[in-house]
Each structure stands twice: as C-alpha cells, then as structure tokens.
Amino acid sequence: MHSGKTLLRIEHLSRRFGGLRAVENVSLEVKQGDRHAIIGPNGAGKSTLFNLITGQLKPNSGKVVFDGRDITGKPPHVIARTGIGRAFQITTIFPKLTVRKNLQYAMLAHRGYTVRPFGIADRMFSAEAQDLAEAVGLGAWADLPAGQLSHGDQRAIEIAISLALGSKLVLLDEPTAGMSAYETDKAMELVRQLATERHLTLLFCEHDMSVVFSTARTVTVMHQGRVLTAGTPEQIRRNPDVQKVYLGELEEEELGA
Numbered sequence: 001m002h003s004g005k006t007l008l009r010i011e012h013l014s015r016r017f018g019g020l021r022a023v024e025n026v027s028l029e030v031k032q033g034d035r036h037a038i039i040g041p042n043g044a045g046k047s048t049l050f051n052l053i054t055g056q057l058k059p060n061s062g063k064v065v066f067d068g069r070d071i072t073g074k075p076p077h078v079i080a081r082t083g084i085g086r087a088f089q090i091t092t093i094f095p096k097l098t099v100r101k102n103l104q105y106a107m108l109a110h111r112g113y114t115v116r117p118f119g120i121a122d123r124m125f126s127a128e129a130q131d132l133a134e135a136v137g138l139g140a141w142a143d144l145p146a147g148q149l150s151h152g153d154q155r156a157i158e159i160a161i162s163l164a165l166g167s168k169l170v171l172l173d174e175p176t177a178g179m180s181a182y183e184t185d186k187a188m189e190l191v192r193q194l195a196t197e198r199h200l201t202l203l204f205c206e207h208d209m210s211v212v213f214s215t216a217r218t219v220t221v222m223h224q225g226r227v228l229t230a231g232t233p234e235q236i237r238r239n240p241d242v243q244k245v246y247l248g249e250l251e252e253e254e255l256g257a
C-alpha cells in the first residue's frame, strides 16, 4: 500500500501544440508506493503528460513537483537524476548483445557512463546485471543474444531495466503494447513483483483495461487533455462518464474504419 506521502505533484499543467490543447490544466498527485494508472482514449494526452513529467516536452504553464523539488521544464537528464525513470514504447534492446550485456549497458547509461564496448566500463556492473537477469526470471538466458528472445521477453527486459535502475518513480507508457495476452500477463506479473520487492512507485498509462484493473490501485482518467475523474479501479469501473468516453472512442473507431 502507499504511504500517504505525495511523491509527484502536478499542478495545473498545460501544453499546447499550435491550437491543440494536448494537456489542459491537469492536476494530480502520485503517492509514494502507489501504482497509479492514467487511462483514456487515444489522443487523450497521456503520452504528452508523461513527456512533460520526464522533461522531453516543456509545459506552457503549470508545475511539476517531484519529491519536494520543482522540476518544471528541467532537461530530461536532470529529471532522470532526481529519480524518475521511464520505459519507452519503442524497443531499446541491442539484439546482438547478450541479455546480460543489455542489462549491464542500461545500468551504465543510467549512471551517466558512456557505453564503449571493451572499455573499462565493460567490466562494471557485470555481477549486478546477472543478479538483475535472475530477478526478472531471465537468469538461464543471460548469455543468449537478446534478439533471440521472444518479442514479449524483449519487452519484459526493457520493463525490467526501467524498474531495476533504482528510480523512485517509474513511468511506463503502455508497457504491454504489441504483446500477446500471455506475454502481457507474464510481463505485468513481473512489474507487480518488482514494484513490491523494490518498493517502487509506478505511474503507467495503458489502453488494456485488464492490465489497468489487475495492477493499478489508483486510476486517473484523461479525456481531451483534461482530467475527467480519478479514483480506485472499482470506482472508475462503475463510473458512467468513463464508460461514455470509451464508448465514444469505439464509435469513432467504427466510423473511421
């Protein structure tokens, strides 16, 4: 359970792209130890919100306070160093390198070392990488080229990397995108396990409702850049406005098809 302490506080955050209000006056709090999901139809502003938190984008107005520190508009590397990590939707695995090397290089990069194979850095974090491979259930495959693993296992490595780098808050943008139902279950089980073991705080956005309801303890719903409502998964599931938003999306998709 979460501690009640606020780890991330977003105040009246807005970001426009030309005339489009991608994120509009968003306020929310993420409690330490919580697993907080941001949900909403495509285009709701979820990824933009994440990019504002991690510094990939700068807001037009509003504030982002992390662990008591104002990080609004700071560059991504500064924000990463305050303890916010993220996993990307794209694959960042080096397919020809072993699973262990991938984990090792991620650890090096996270601590600000330049990754130069066969350099001195090559010997650093080698044991930690093996530990991490075991922690995420890939110990037996640590010496295999990462590219030989299934797509789902490669995504699991990425997620594991982001969870294991020692960030206080981990952002996952649609972590199970492109995974089969089986891979999704396995990956989210791993996320829950690591989050519990390492006392992580998670903020994730997700399209797949079964992932949201199996993993989140708090849910914030976004629609057209704004916060529609927030609550427990049970409250969100029963909220008729939320159902309408998703129904609206279904109709749009049907019309667009």
Ligand code: ADP
Pocket (backbone or CB within 6 Å): 017, 020, 022, 040, 041, 042, 043, 044, 045, 046, 047, 048, 049
């Ligand atoms: P979500 O992740 O919820 O699907 P996004 O944050 O990606 O939504 O997008 C919110 C809105 O902002 C969408 O209408 C999208 O087209 C627009 N948008 C996102 N990024 C950009 C950008 N870099 N330039 C222009 N428009 C953008």
Ligand code: MG
Pocket (backbone or CB within 6 Å): 046, 047, 048
């Ligand atoms: Mg998105």
